[in-house]
Amino acid sequence: METGTSGGARGGADGPGWVGLPVGLLTMRRLLLVMWAALSAIGTGVLLGLLAGPAWAAFAVVWVAPAAWCWVLLGRNWRSWRYAERADDLLISRGVMWRQETVVPYGRMQLVEVTSGPLERRFGLATVQLHTAAATTDATIPGLVPAEAERLRDRLTELGEARSAGL
Structure with missing residues (x-):
């Protein structure tokens, strides 16, 4: 059975704790x-x-x-998607042939959205979309369980407000 985790706990000493996408998206x-x-x-x-x-x-x-x-x-594409919450930023990694890793600093986030279309709702999924001042650094994490998407949205919003206070 395929699982959605591709790492250990969040933010370990060896590096970021990568979290894979739920199997519902696949x-x-x-x-x-x-x-x-x-x-x-x-x-x-x-x-x-x-x-x-x-x-x-x-x-x-x-x-x-x-x-x-x-x-x-x-299947390969689904396994390639993962994200990690670090102390100062969020990492999103994806891609099989062309690996793409996006780093979104918490202080640069302007808006965090959770969306779920009709098909996603039917499968119990939601998408988290991060918006920053630069259009090229907008990032998306598709296929999350709604509870995890809301937890991530709340945490990112909280960290974004805390990090941008000095700007």
Whole structure:
């Protein structure tokens, strides 16, 4: 069974305590993949069956290979996302081939939002979005459990207010 943690406790002596994303995000994304692949296969099969004949409708299975490849890629992408709360900033790391690590200092945060669309709510997920003065340092942590998203929002807001008091 896949878990969402990729590190130990928060802020250990060896470095930041990385926290992975919940498995619910992977489940939601894979369900969407299967749904779209099935719809594409059905559409292709019906279209080919009507235009070229019933034998050609079998070519609808061509959607299986890309869907299987995307299934694997979604798992790798999900495992690559993690975040860590440090004393002065928040680290967000993601990416498989091109690793991207974003450092957001608490004192630079202007707004912390928790959003949850209809599909995310159905799967019990929420997204935390951090806004700073520089548009390039805005960061997002998708697929968190709502309680963790709210805890993170409150903590980041509290730390942001404390760190920006001297500016």
